[in-house]
Amino acid sequence: MDWTIDRRRALAIGAASAATAALGGLPALAQGGNDHKELIAKFTGGKTAAPGLVKLDLPEIAENGNTVPMVLTVDSPMTAASHVSDVLVVADGNPRGGIATFHFTPAGGVAEASTRIRLGATQNVIAVAKLSDGSFHMASRQVKVTIGGCGG
Numbered sequence: 001m002d003w004t005i006d007r008r009r010a011l012a013i014g015a016a017s018a019a020t021a022a023l024g025g026l027p028a029l030a031q032g033g034n035d036h037k038e039l040i041a042k043f044t045g046g047k048t049a050a051p052g053l054v055k056l057d058l059p060e061i062a063e064n065g066n067t068v069p070m071v072l073t074v075d076s077p078m079t080a081a082s083h084v085s086d087v088l089v090v091a092d093g094n095p096r097g098g099i100a101t102f103h104f105t106p107a108g109g110v111a112e113a114s115t116r117i118r119l120g121a122t123q124n125v126i127a128v129a130k131l132s133d134g135s136f137h138m139a140s141r142q143v144k145v146t147i148g149g150c151g152g
Contacts, residue, residue: 043136052139055074062119062145100115
């Protein structure tokens with residue numbers, strides 16, 4: 001292999017280094033694992049999320065991981081004094097853990113979101129809700145995927 005560094009190689013190395021630094025280092029995939037635990041810890045500020053209040057409606061078996069329907073509901077009065085402000089949704093088996101973050105206000109009247117997500121294999125989907133009083137609540141649901149949606 002030729003280790004001579006010409007101008008093009010030097011520019012390519014510099015661009016790759018700058019991109020890596022701008023993205024905050026190597027992605028979780030390059031580091032060898034899913035980052036869902038780190039995402040949850042950052043979202044909660046290290047606080048423990050209690051079970052309850054959050055409901056995840058996902059199929060038990062997903063025929064195709066490319067489009068898995070998900071409905072997220074948080075039991076909250078959604079008043080100015082007591083409401084859900086944010087919900088983080090992660091998966092523990094995808095190359096990257098983050099799936100979605102939802103933001104709510106009392107003006108919405110209900111803390112509910114419906115979307116389709118992509119899952120690469122059978123795994124747990126975890127939703128963590130932040131309430132206006134600073135508490136965190138969570139729910140987890142395993143989805144069995146027969147055909148992976150993240151390159152699987």
